[in-house]
Amino acid sequence: MLFRLEGTVGSTLRVASCLALATVFFAHALGPRAAAAASIISIGTGPATAPRAATSASDLSGDGSTVVGVLAHNLPTDDCSPSERSGFVWTEARGMTLIDAPEGFRLDPTSVSYDGRVVVGNLTGHETSPDEAFRWTESGGLESLGTGAAYGVSADGAYVFGSISTSSPYYYDIPVDVNTDPHAPPVPVDQRLIATEVFSASADLSAFTGSAAFSPFDGPTVFRLEPGSTQSPLPILPAGYDEWISYGTRISADGSTIVGPINGPPYSREDNRTEAFVWREGEPLLPLGYVGIDLSDHPESWARDVSGDGSVVVGYSYTADDVSAFVWTEETGMQSLEVLLTQAGVDLGDWELHDIAGISDDGRTLVATGLDGVAFRSFLVVIPEPGTGLLLSLGLSFMAHHGRRSRNPSFGTC
Numbered sequence: 001m002l003f004r005l006e007g008t009v010g011s012t013l014r015v016a017s018c019l020a021l022a023t024v025f026f027a028h029a030l031g032p033r034a035a036a037a038a039s040i041i042s043i044g045t046g047p048a049t050a051p052r053a054a055t056s057a058s059d060l061s062g063d064g065s066t067v068v069g070v071l072a073h074n075l076p077t078d079d080c081s082p083s084e085r086s087g088f089v090w091t092e093a094r095g096m097t098l099i100d101a102p103e104g105f106r107l108d109p110t111s112v113s114y115d116g117r118v119v120v121g122n123l124t125g126h127e128t129s130p131d132e133a134f135r136w137t138e139s140g141g142l143e144s145l146g147t148g149a150a151y152g153v154s155a156d157g158a159y160v161f162g163s164i165s166t167s168s169p170y171y172y173d174i175p176v177d178v179n180t181d182p183h184a185p186p187v188p189v190d191q192r193l194i195a196t197e198v199f200s201a202s203a204d205l206s207a208f209t210g211s212a213a214f215s216p217f218d219g220p221t222v223f224r225l226e227p228g229s230t231q232s233p234l235p236i237l238p239a240g241y242d243e244w245i246s247y248g249t250r251i252s253a254d255g256s257t258i259v260g261p262i263n264g265p266p267y268s269r270e271d272n273r274t275e276a277f278v279w280r281e282g283e284p285l286l287p288l289g290y291v292g293i294d295l296s297d298h299p300e301s302w303a304r305d306v307s308g309d310g311s312v313v314v315g316y317s318y319t320a321d322d323v324s325a326f327v328w329t330e331e332t333g334m335q336s337l338e339v340l341l342t343q344a345g346v347d348l349g350d351w352e353l354h355d356i357a358g359i360s361d362d363g364r365t366l367v368a369t370g371l372d373g374v375a376f377r378s379f380l381v382v383i384p385e386p387g388t389g390l391l392l393s394l395g396l397s398f399m400a401h402h403g404r405r406s407r408n409p410s411f412g413t414c
Helices: 337-343
Strands: 002-004 021-025 029-032 037-042 054-060 066-072 085-091 095-099 105-112 119-125 132-137 141-153 159-164 195-201 208-213 221-225 257-263 274-280 286-289 300-306 312-319 322-329 333-336 352-359 365-371 376-382
Touching: 054 365, 066 105, 066 376, 085 105, 085 119, 105 132, 105 141, 132 159, 221 257, 274 312, 274 322, 286 300, 286 333, 322 337, 322 365, 333 337, 337 352, 337 365
Parallel strands: 054 105, 054 352, 054 376, 141 195, 274 300, 300 352, 322 352
Antiparallel strands: 002 159, 021 037, 037 376, 054 066, 066 085, 085 095, 105 119, 119 132, 119 141, 132 141, 141 159, 159 195, 195 208, 208 221, 257 274, 257 300, 274 286, 300 312, 312 322, 312 352, 322 333, 352 365, 365 376
């Protein structure tokens, strides 16, 4: 489902902070696409100064300028107690701006527009407070969009994608009669759809993706919707993946490539695993595998984002023997970001990199999250334009501790 929002977007952020910047030799970061040097930029913890303050990035703007995510002001030592937390918006020039949740809610940003000016996400309520979607701009602040969930936002910030249960005129069930509904966004109709969630759209709104059921007996299936078509192309599953369910969580800006996770049949106990995939129209869905090799304990890999031309995919991989942030290209396959940095001469100490939440449209900026032995922290990896030459390593002073935790950052929840 999706809904439209009108009006001007906010101005730029005003909060500044100091940043830790380290330049490193990075010859193989994205295979043949990468330049020979890159910058590692810590996003810090903003106003939170406690030793166990933590950040977990959830998305990166298409232009690579803005990170959104969650700041835990001070994680409890038992990892089971609630922690004070805020949403955040970060840019290198202006530092971290906090987005605080209303009373009775927990706030989780999920997506940001191409230029970083519009942030969307979810407000998780308690038993007496239903979950709500939200939109945030610097000028307009936090705006509740009613009961539901927001998963993505269009490049220009005008449309929010998700699932909803409200009568607000900004929300739309699919299928929708785009010819008679005065508020309807430019979404095509596939009358086979009986339930759907829209997660992402191409930059020009020519293609949409998400998950949908096409009969009462189907599990969720990734789909691709295009204007002027009433038949959504569906993926061809490779051998051994029959009856798996899939979710199209991101589509590339040019509309060519959809990524997400594919899950083993829910009734299967022997093959209960989740695997990242890439899908291009006219080609079979391509599972990407895992970084680790021990698949004995419900392995999970998840494609979190994709570059604008569909050539670089990022996410995380969890197996019994490994937890890794990964980068995938057709030329190199799935590679651990941690291994790539180490091979490039970066001394990570005991840091462990668990997730890449986003990649810029040009494929040159990644936002990753790792564990330093005390808490999760997020940072950017910025690959300069070709021809900048080799730069000497200045070290990564903010990567200094050790420890391994669960596959995803967890801020005080059991």
